[in-house]
Amino acid sequence: MKKLTGIIGVLMTFIGFITFLTAQMTISEDNYYTWTKPYTPFEARYITMKTIGIILLIIGILDLILYIASHIYTSKTEVDANSIKITSNVCPSCGLQVSKGTKICPKCKTPINSNSNSNAQWR
Numbered sequence: 001m002k003k004l005t006g007i008i009g010v011l012m013t014f015i016g017f018i019t020f021l022t023a024q025m026t027i028s029e030d031n032y033y034t035w036t037k038p039y040t041p042f043e044a045r046y047i048t049m050k051t052i053g054i055i056l057l058i059i060g061i062l063d064l065i066l067y068i069a070s071h072i073y074t075s076k077t078e079v080d081a082n083s084i085k086i087t088s089n090v091c092p093s094c095g096l097q098v099s100k101g102t103k104i105c106p107k108c109k110t111p112i113n114s115n116s117n118s119n120a121q122w123r
């Protein structure tokens, strides 16, 4: 679902940019028309195209910003989950994961040195 939002954002930005660019190029290169009011049907078509292009571009960029923002938020929560893991200790004898305050392994009764930061050094 999140990936789809990103794809839609990229597509809308791309289509909006192409639409805007095509209309803008036609407007700036066509010297036959004045491109001022009152518009002929030809002029109106390209000005509408340019407006739609700008709107698509803005929505696409906003969508991308939202996508990137949610992506950053997701990676932050992933880091939080990892740091929770790091605060826990692992028994040096049997490898059982125990909470940080635990001094003796509940499985094999091996004393766990809670002062050792062996897990933190792996970062």
Ligand SMILES: [Zn+2]
Pocket: 091, 092, 093, 094, 095, 096, 105, 106, 107, 108, 109, 110
């Ligand atoms: Zn153990």
